Amino acid sequence: MTQCATEDEEQARMVAWLTGRGWLFSATANGAGMGPAQWRKMARTGVRRGVPDIVVFEAVGGFAGIAIEMKRAKGGTVSPEQGRWHAWLRERGWLVIVARGWADGVRQIEEALR
Numbered sequence: 001m002t003q004c005a006t007e008d009e010e011q012a013r014m015v016a017w018l019t020g021r022g023w024l025f026s027a028t029a030n031g032a033g034m035g036p037a038q039w040r041k042m043a044r045t046g047v048r049r050g051v052p053d054i055v056v057f058e059a060v061g062g063f064a065g066i067a068i069e070m071k072r073a074k075g076g077t078v079s080p081e082q083g084r085w086h087a088w089l090r091e092r093g094w095l096v097i098v099a100r101g102w103a104d105g106v107r108q109i110e111e112a113l114r
Contacts (some may be wrong), residue, residue: 004074005101011053011070013102018056025056025066050081052089052096061113064093068109073101 005013011027018025028051029042056066067089069082078086078098086096095112099105 004072007070007072007076010072010099010102014054014068014070014099014105017102017106018054023056023058023060025054025058027054028052048085050079050083050085052082052085061095062093063095063112065095066109067094067096068105069096069098070102070105071098071100073104076100 015025015027029047034042052067053070054066054068056068058065060066067086069078069086071077086098089096095109097105097108097112099108
C-alpha cells in the first residue's frame with residue numbers, strides 16, 4: 001500500500017516549484033503546532049486563524065496575488081475560518097486555490113493563468 005505524502009511534504013514541493021518561478025511568496029505560521037500561550041502571543045502580533053498556507057505576492061494573470069491552501073492529495077478539509085479567508089481574498093481579486101497535493105496546486109495555478 002502506497003502512503004500518501006503529508007501536507008508538510010506536499011507544501012515543501014510547492015515551495016520548491018514557487019521558488020523556481022522566482023515569485024515573491026511566504027508561508028504562514030498557522031500550520032505550526034503551538035500551545036495556547038504561544039498562539040495568544042502570535043494572535044496579538046497579527047497571526048490570524050484560517051489564513052492560507054502560502055501567500056504569493058505577485059500580481060499575475062489579472063489577479064492581485066495567489067493564496068494557496070495546502071491539503072494532502074487525499075483527505076483534509078477546509079475549515080470555516082479558511083473558507084472565510086478564501087471568500088475575502090476572492091472578493092479582493094486574489095486567485096485562491098485549495099491544492100490537494102502540490103501537483104494539483106500547480107495544475108490549478110497554470111490553468112488560471114492561461
